[in-house]
Amino acid sequence: MGPEFQLIDAFVAAAAASPRGPRGPGDDAAVLPRGRGEICVTVDAVVEGVHFRRASSRLEDVGHKALAVNLSDLAAMGARPRWALVALGVPRGFRIADARRLGAGFGALARQSGTALVGGNVTRAPGLALTVTVGGEVAPGRALRRSGARPGDRVWASGTLGDARLGLALLERRGGPEARRLRGAPRLARMAIERQRRPVPRLALGAALVGVASSCIDLSDGLVQDARHVAAASGVALDLDGGLLPVSRALVAAYPDGRARARAAASGGEDYELLFTAPAGREAAIRRLSGRLGLELTRIGEVRRGRGVHLRGTGTARVHGFDHLA
Amino acid sequence: MGPEFQLIDAFVAAAAASPRGPRGPGDDAAVLPRGRGEICVTVDAVVEGVHFRRASSRLEDVGHKALAVNLSDLAAMGARPRWALVALGVPRGFRIADARRLGAGFGALARQSGTALVGGNVTRAPGLALTVTVGGEVAPGRALRRSGARPGDRVWASGTLGDARLGLALLERRGGPEARRLRGAPRLARMAIERQRRPVPRLALGAALVGVASSCIDLSDGLVQDARHVAAASGVALDLDGGLLPVSRALVAAYPDGRARARAAASGGEDYELLFTAPAGREAAIRRLSGRLGLELTRIGEVRRGRGVHLRGTGTARVHGFDHLA
Numbered sequence: 001m002g003p004e005f006q007l008i009d010a011f012v013a014a015a016a017a018s019p020r021g022p023r024g025p026g027d028d029a030a031v032l033p034r035g036r037g038e039i040c041v042t043v044d045a046v047v048e049g050v051h052f053r054r055a056s057s058r059l060e061d062v063g064h065k066a067l068a069v070n071l072s073d074l075a076a077m078g079a080r081p082r083w084a085l086v087a088l089g090v091p092r093g094f095r096i097a098d099a100r101r102l103g104a105g106f107g108a109l110a111r112q113s114g115t116a117l118v119g120g121n122v123t124r125a126p127g128l129a130l131t132v133t134v135g136g137e138v139a140p141g142r143a144l145r146r147s148g149a150r151p152g153d154r155v156w157a158s159g160t161l162g163d164a165r166l167g168l169a170l171l172e173r174r175g176g177p178e179a180r181r182l183r184g185a186p187r188l189a190r191m192a193i194e195r196q197r198r199p200v201p202r203l204a205l206g207a208a209l210v211g212v213a214s215s216c217i218d219l220s221d222g223l224v225q226d227a228r229h230v231a232a233a234s235g236v237a238l239d240l241d242g243g244l245l246p247v248s249r250a251l252v253a254a255y256p257d258g259r260a261r262a263r264a265a266a267s268g269g270e271d272y273e274l275l276f277t278a279p280a281g282r283e284a285a286i287r288r289l290s291g292r293l294g295l296e297l298t299r300i301g302e303v304r305r306g307r308g309v310h311l312r313g314t315g316t317a318r319v320h321g322f323d324h325l326a
Numbered sequence: 327m328g329p330e331f332q333l334i335d336a337f338v339a340a341a342a343a344s345p346r347g348p349r350g351p352g353d354d355a356a357v358l359p360r361g362r363g364e365i366c367v368t369v370d371a372v373v374e375g376v377h378f379r380r381a382s383s384r385l386e387d388v389g390h391k392a393l394a395v396n397l398s399d400l401a402a403m404g405a406r407p408r409w410a411l412v413a414l415g416v417p418r419g420f421r422i423a424d425a426r427r428l429g430a431g432f433g434a435l436a437r438q439s440g441t442a443l444v445g446g447n448v449t450r451a452p453g454l455a456l457t458v459t460v461g462g463e464v465a466p467g468r469a470l471r472r473s474g475a476r477p478g479d480r481v482w483a484s485g486t487l488g489d490a491r492l493g494l495a496l497l498e499r500r501g502g503p504e505a506r507r508l509r510g511a512p513r514l515a516r517m518a519i520e521r522q523r524r525p526v527p528r529l530a531l532g533a534a535l536v537g538v539a540s541s542c543i544d545l546s547d548g549l550v551q552d553a554r555h556v557a558a559a560s561g562v563a564l565d566l567d568g569g570l571l572p573v574s575r576a577l578v579a580a581y582p583d584g585r586a587r588a589r590a591a592a593s594g595g596e597d598y599e600l601l602f603t604a605p606a607g608r609e610a611a612i613r614r615l616s617g618r619l620g621l622e623l624t625r626i627g628e629v630r631r632g633r634g635v636h637l638r639g640t641g642t643a644r645v646h647g648f649d650h651l652a
Contacts, residue, residue: 042355
């Protein structure tokens with residue numbers, strides 16, 4: 001058996017305590033039982049030199065993040081994760097111990113989220129790349145869509161925005177004055193870096209929003225850019241208030257100016273929070289949900305007739321998103 | 327909108343005449359309806375510099391092959407393809423027109439095989455990489471497994487073996503005397519190259535083998551290496567006869583010596599034919615199936631008690647497979 005099989009074995013063994021599919025790794029394809037609901041499927045890749053650098057990332061974190069960004073998509077659909085497939089691209093010199101560390105990070109989140117690793121593939125690649133496919137289940141006809149926002153609905157965001165982008169700037173030792181201001185606050189800096197390295201998919205929130213939210217999307221490319229998808233799919237305009245965007249103490253320390261802070265919160269990518277809309281009458285239910293989940297849910301704007309995303313309170317007409325190809 | 331969206335649009339538009347999923351590309355995840363059977367899922371990647379070179383491959387062929395190698399896994403399970411997700415890694419300088427050509431090759435096979443492109447993802451990568459996930463349906467409990475071979479069963483292979491590996495040697499302008507011998511036979515050389523570039527997944531065969539074959543696997547790593555998986559999963563030995571292996575006229579021309587030819591047929595990877603076992607009493611049914619499908623099905627050996635794969639008639643004790651990491 002070649003190194004291909006040894007790497008698969010090491011990854012699977014490390015990730016293995018995750019619940020297994022009924023007929024897991026070991027055949028040409030995994031066979032999944034029929035569930036009671038509809039299946040949501042999505043795929044996302046984490047690529048060395050694009051989404052992380054080996055020098056500044058632990059492989060456990062890379063394994064975690066590769067699964068987390070996919071689970072975040074399921075969260076945005078209101079789906080419960082069921083299974084995952086992993087396609088691993090490994091550069092020369094990638095060791096068995098490396099595969100084990102990658103698998104450990106993946107496996108911890110898989111266990112925690114109830115995701116069964118049911119199969120995968122290893123191939124040589126110029127740099128390390130993990131492409132993860134996940135399947136989740138949602139009651140028939142109940143998946144949260146981008147297309148359901150209606151004029152009069154309120155716009156909500158979970159958690160805090162902009163931290164992951166700030167964390168990236170800190171990791172890369174760039175980012176100008178904002179990063180310098182955090183040098184005196186190492187705990188805040190660590191929090192921002194942690195959010196960049198180990199995003200938390202909002203699965204419990206997504207599942208609880210089924211029947212409550214009118215539309216939902218996860219924030220991977222930045223608030224404004226992702227909000228545009230909701231506006232376009234729903235055929236409405238989203239009015240967002242920069243002054244209402246939820247921010248962490250780290251963002252406040254990094255951006256003392258309120259409008260600059262709002263710009264950072266509105267444009268930072270990789271937050272993996274949920275942006276959702278809901279009828280005005282659902283406000284009390286959403287506030288109760290926030291308390292039950294221990295997760296901040298903030299009203300940041302309103303849906304109206306029209307098109308596009310309109311963000312006020314940032315001191316600029318245009319706020320750009322985060323382009324993964326940039 | 328950034329180049330990310332333009333590349334997705336170009337790929338999807340080119341692949342688009344493929345049957346769409348009920349809620350195809352355009353949300354955080356695709357929502358699939360409940361089918362009547364069990365779902366088989368698998369993932370495989372095609373990576374520039376590993377599985378193909380831009381200099382010697384047309385992008386249409388790369389798009390075709392990325393889907394074909396996955397459909398081949400579904401064929402080996404006896405499953406009918408239903409949907410696919412595509413994760414595209416694109417290097418700098420990859421153009422909209424390139425995405426269109428890639429999508430065209432993918433889409434033609436998707437249409438032909440009834441595979442709906444339901445979603446995907448584009449990211450920057452050091453080289454072009456297509457990671458494709460496919461889902462197929464099989465009647466509950468009827469999937470073909472690697473583990474069902476029983477002593478006394480016959481071993482069968484579809485099509486001809488070794489051509490794709492020969493085609494690779496020709497493409498790479500190496501391969502020594504065998505490649506030189508084909509210089510005088512350009513049609514045979516083109517056939518071998520075509521098998522390397524555009525493998526044909528044996529979907530109709532796989533589906534027809536449900537209820538007939540006792541085990542099945544697709545030949546991606548080479549006959550001996552893949553046969554080992556069947557032997558191990560089934561807890562049996564496979565006795566294969568090198569003199570019986572089905573070979574093309576191209577292989578005969580490239581390897582005039584019968585034992586060298588058998589070694590080439592037994593070790594060449596990427597044939598994407600099916601290797602299957604069936605009870606002796608099924609021989610007549612399999613020969614009828616061969617006629618109906620217009621596809622050569624050849625009895626190449628027998629299953630017996632024991633372990634491992636034993637290949638005679640090659641003049642050597644060991645025949646190695648094809649390691650995708652080598």
